[in-house]
Amino acid sequence: MITKNNFPKENNVLFNRGKFGLRITEKYDKVKCSEIYVQKTDAFEIGLEKNSIKDCNKSESCGFSVRVFDKRGSLGFAYANDISSKIIEKTINNAVKMMKVGPPNDEFKDLPFPKKSNSKVTGIYDKNIKDLEFETPFDLIKDMIKISSDDSQVVTQSGDFSSLYTYYYVFNSNGIEISSKETAASLTSSIVVKNNGKNETGNGFHWQIERKYKDLDAIKVVNKTLQMAKMNLNRIKIETMNVPLILTPKGVISLILNPIASAINADTFQYNRSFLVGKLNKKIGSDLLNIEDNGLINGAVGSSEFDAEGVPCQNKKIFENGVFLSLLHNSFTAGKDNVESTGNAQRNSFSSTPNIGSTNLYFNPGDYKTQELFEDIKIGILLDYTGDSPNLATGDFSGLILNGNIIRNGEIQESLNETMVGINILDLFNRIEKVSNKLEVYGSKNAPYVKISNVQISGSK
Amino acid sequence: MESPKPLESNLISKLTKLATKKRIEFWDIRVASSSGTLLEFTNGKNKEVSYSNIKGAGIRAFINGGWGFSVKQNISDSSIIEGLNEAIKLALFAERYSKFKFKIKEYDLIRDKYTTKLKTPLKDVDIEQKIDFALQIEKDAHDFDPRVINTNSLYTDGIINSLLINSFGSSIEQSISILKIGIKSAKKAIKLLSAKPVKGGKFTVIMDPKLTGVFIHEAFGHACEADLVIAKESILEEKLGEKVASENISIIDDPTPSDMALFGSYKFDDEGIAAKPVQLVENGVLKTYLHDLESASRMNVSPNGHGRASSYSSKPQARMGVTYLKEHDWKLNEMIEDTKNGVLCENWKYGYTNPATGNFQFKTRNCYKIENGEKTELMRDVGLSGLILEILNRVSAIGNKIEYSDGVCGKGGQRVRNCTGGPYLRVEDVVMGGLQ
Numbered sequence: 042m043i044t045k046n047n048f049p050k051e052n053n054v055l056f057n058r059g060k061f062g063l064r065i066t067e068k069y070d071k072v073k074c075s076e077i078y079v080q081k082t083d084a085f086e087i088g089l090e091k092n093s094i095k096d097c098n099k100s101e102s103c104g105f106s107v108r109v110f111d112k113r114g115s116l117g118f119a120y121a122n123d124i125s126s127k128i129i130e131k132t133i134n135n136a137v138k139m140m141k142v143g144p145p146n147d148e149f150k151d152l153p154f155p156k157k158s159n160s161k162v163t164g165i166y167d168k169n170i171k172d173l174e175f176e177t178p179f180d181l182i183k184d185m186i187k188i189s190s191d192d193s194q195v196v197t198q199s200g201d202f203s204s205l206y207t208y209y210y211v212f213n214s215n216g217i218e219i220s221s222k223e224t225a226a227s228l229t230s231s232i233v234v235k236n237n238g239k240n241e242t243g244n245g246f247h248w249q250i251e252r253k254y255k256d257l258d259a260i261k262v263v264n265k266t267l268q269m270a271k272m273n274l275n276r277i278k279i280e281t282m283n284v285p286l287i288l289t290p291k292g293v294i295s296l297i298l299n300p301i302a303s304a305i306n307a308d309t310f311q312y313n314r315s316f317l318v319g320k321l322n323k324k325i326g327s328d329l330l331n332i333e334d335n336g337l338i339n340g341a342v343g344s345s346e347f348d349a350e351g352v353p354c355q356n357k358k359i360f361e362n363g364v365f366l367s368l369l370h371n372s373f374t375a376g377k378d379n380v381e382s383t384g385n386a387q388r389n390s391f392s393s394t395p396n397i398g399s400t401n402l403y404f405n406p407g408d409y410k411t412q413e414l415f416e417d418i419k420i421g422i423l424l425d426y427t428g429d430s431p432n433l434a435t436g437d438f439s440g441l442i443l444n445g446n447i448i449r450n451g452e453i454q455e456s457l458n459e460t461m462v463g464i465n466i467l468d469l470f471n472r473i474e475k476v477s478n479k480l481e482v483y484g485s486k487n488a489p490y491v492k493i494s495n496v497q498i499s500g501s502k
Numbered sequence: 503m504e505s506p507k508p509l510e511s512n513l514i515s516k517l518t519k520l521a522t523k524k525r526i527e528f529w530d531i532r533v534a535s536s537s538g539t540l541l542e543f544t545n546g547k548n549k550e551v552s553y554s555n556i557k558g559a560g561i562r563a564f565i566n567g568g569w570g571f572s573v574k575q576n577i578s579d580s581s582i583i584e585g586l587n588e589a590i591k592l593a594l595f596a597e598r599y600s601k602f603k604f605k606i607k608e609y610d611l612i613r614d615k616y617t618t619k620l621k622t623p624l625k626d627v628d629i630e631q632k633i634d635f636a637l638q639i640e641k642d643a644h645d646f647d648p649r650v651i652n653t654n655s656l657y658t659d660g661i662i663n664s665l666l667i668n669s670f671g672s673s674i675e676q677s678i679s680i681l682k683i684g685i686k687s688a689k690k691a692i693k694l695l696s697a698k699p700v701k702g703g704k705f706t707v708i709m710d711p712k713l714t715g716v717f718i719h720e721a722f723g724h725a726c727e728a729d730l731v732i733a734k735e736s737i738l739e740e741k742l743g744e745k746v747a748s749e750n751i752s753i754i755d756d757p758t759p760s761d762m763a764l765f766g767s768y769k770f771d772d773e774g775i776a777a778k779p780v781q782l783v784e785n786g787v788l789k790t791y792l793h794d795l796e797s798a799s800r801m802n803v804s805p806n807g808h809g810r811a812s813s814y815s816s817k818p819q820a821r822m823g824v825t826y827l828k829e830h831d832w833k834l835n836e837m838i839e840d841t842k843n844g845v846l847c848e849n850w851k852y853g854y855t856n857p858a859t860g861n862f863q864f865k866t867r868n869c870y871k872i873e874n875g876e877k878t879e880l881m882r883d884v885g886l887s888g889l890i891l892e893i894l895n896r897v898s899a900i901g902n903k904i905e906y907s908d909g910v911c912g913k914g915g916q917r918v919r920n921c922t923g924g925p926y927l928r929v930e931d932v933v934m935g936g937l938q
Binding site: 087090091092093094095096097098099100101102103104115116117118119120121122123128131132135136138139142143144146148175176179182196197199233242243244273276281312313314392394428429432435437439440441443458459461462463497499501 | 546551553555556568596599602629633704854863889933
């Protein structure tokens with residue numbers, strides 16, 4: 042555990058304020074257990090509009106929240122972005138008031154107890170981001186602008202550079218005292234292109250998030266965006282058909298990884314709102330369905346040593362050869378199921394209670410080269426992006442293909458208008474036929490190309 | 503909770519001097535302090551209970567096409583001066599590299615105070631009463647039918663005291679109280695369990711007022727936001743004065759506070775411009791866009807009160823307030839009787855639009871088949887899709903009564919309260935997606 046001496050001096054104020062808050066909660070007789078979360082963030086952003094710099098924004102935030110529980114399991118939660126003694130006392134008093142009059146909850150067991158971390162996680166903090174001068178990222182932005190303005194098909198590009206430095210502490214009355222110092226920087230690009238000679242536009246987007254500044258690659262981000270936008274041109278309406286479907290890594294994230302992240306959230310699960318209820322430890326997908334949630338990868342965007350309640354993060358197999366193996370827990374849902382927390386408590390900021398989220402969610406690679414997925418397809422569909430998500434309770438999915446193309450004789454051809462995909466996600470798991478051997482990284486999610494054998498496509502022709 | 507104190511004239515003159523010295527052409531400062539309660543119960547147990555206390559200042563500076571924005575948590579005089587200094591530095595940097603040069607047009611200064619009133623002031627209601635209230639509505643939903651598995655209730659309230667000053671000399675003090683209650687319907691959950699998925703294809707669709715409202719917001723309203731038009735990300739670019747919808751279609755955004763106390767209404771936008779009714783579409787013709795200060799200046803029109811931000815810590819954008827499609831003369835039963843083969847769609851789960859291509863998609867909540875003028879079977883997981891500029895030209899009947907619903911719009915990651923409204927609306931040849 043971290044002792045006061047290990048804390049860098051610059052953050053001693055936060056440490057002391059957090060400890061002060063914890064002491065205040067312990068003065069209330071009715072409080073069975075309590076937690077203080079203190080967080081400081083600095084954010085910076087450069088915005089791009091019409092392929093030109095438009096604005097620069099800088100913001101600072103520092104705040105804390107308190108959770109108190111009584112022996113009936115009633116919760117009080119309050120937060121403020123002021124860590125003066127007066128406000129800390131007042132905020133805790135409000136949380137205690139809520140706890141006293143709130144309804145009992147016998148599903149609450151306790152806040153977590155201190156536990157040693159499974160392994161040290163490195164590479165999640167970069168001093169170059171914390172101390173970033175606002176002129177520095179201009180080099181990245183310059184590349185983004187240049188590539189777009191050199192391309193005659195580009196109508197416009199918008200996007201941004203943003204960076205974030207976060208320092209937080211978690212203290213609880215069971216003895217947890219942890220801190221984490223993290224950074225992230227990202228580039229996003231969204232491009233509209235025109236079809237020369239035709240009255241048609243197409244669009245694409247791409248993004249990159251890294252823990253380290255030097256890992257950002259503006260040229261790659263823009264080229265990927267351009268490629269996606271150009272593939273969105275020459276749109277046709279097609280007839281309704283039943284054909285093989287290839288998901289790009291982006292498509293795998295929206296159709297497989299994001300729904301799974303929600304469906305394995307123990308909170309969703311316990312309320313019977315997940316299409317995976319009743320399927321734990323059963324084989325429900327093809328052998329090629331292998332997914333893990335690993336919070337301990339050095340340098341990865343979703344990694345940290347401890348989660349937002351101070352529980353050590355882990356590496357968990359979620360699907361192995363199509364067998365569904367694990368849920369994601371925070372301390373509350375773990376207590377309810379009488380299991381250990383999996384270290385998946387997350388907070389967007391001090392203003393939220395710890396909910397559950399995946400850390401680094403990976404769809405493991407298969408054996409095929411990407412091109413080999415396409416080869417034997419006479420007619421099929423490539424899905425890169427849909428804004429839709431499946432019905433979480435039933436797994437039913439019917440979604441509009443926003444970026445997608447028709448495949449003829451193994452080749453990617455025209456883009457699609459008014460075309461929808463309909464399939465149940467569980468059927469989709471079973472129909473995974475081929476998985477490519479290369480992964481693409483999108484922040485905390487990694488995915489390969491995946492071929493689904495047979496899918497219902499509704500066209501409007 | 504304390505309100506932000508009006509800034510002393512001494513401080514204002516210091517800020518003005520600072521900005522003038524650095525050639526800053528426009529600046530504004532929004533100071534706010536807010537408190538609120540959020541209570542969420544699922545099956546009688548707390549899901550989320552929170553009390554918040556937040557304050558801070560958002561400071562913008564502008565010069566010749568470049569914006570700087572600084573967010574400070576401390577609202578002391580010295581912190582605000584520091585914030586303006588930062589915003590100026592950032593604006594000068596942005597200006598150096600921005601390709602598009604323009605000015606912010608000056609408008610008449612406004613000095614005003616505005617307070618919204620609830621029947622029972624929030625400060626007079628204690629936390630115990632709020633919790634009892636939320637639990638009671640949840641219990642009522644749960645008792646509705648023994649087959650209900652889960653119920654969920656949500657209570658939120660808040661008071662936001664704010665102050666806006668800008669380089670035109672405007673100064674607006676506001677105290678806004680908000681109260682919102684939500685309950686997930688028990689009845690619908692039951693019925694849908696036994697519904698069949700829909701078969702995909704093209705249908706005549708009757709949208710209920712909730713769906714019409716959100717459709718107008720998502721599929722059309724966003725394309726009317728002038729910042730997207732300027733960024734070349736709207737399908738309505740260069741369409742002013744052109745026919746974009748069937749002849750009887752009129753669309754208006756009017757956030758002016760009224761007796762209806764609509765969730766999306768406001769007296770002043772977050773740039774200090776008074777709200778007013780804005781006619782977007784009149785008899786099928788596109789008349790104007792929704793403007794913030796910047797877009798109005800760049801398009802050489804007057805701002806129309808639609809520069810909105812989620813809080814002091816975000817920059818205002820061109821956004822909707824209370825957007826509705828005007829009623830006409832059809833009754834619902836007449837519409838159904840007049841439809842041979844169609845679908846009646848009620849309410850929505852989510853919807854989105856690609857403003858550059860005009861593709862949209864809506865997931866509806868309840869759908870009924872219409873066969874030979876009669877409403878028949880219930881269906882689930884129905885999605886509607888199409889192209890914005892085609893679909894509003896295929897409206898074949900407009901209902902005679904508007905209903906409004908509350909919403910929260912998330913443009914640019916900023917959650918802003920708003921309202922959508924409209925009557926029942928019948929549209930021909932809509933693509934519906936399903937599983938079969």
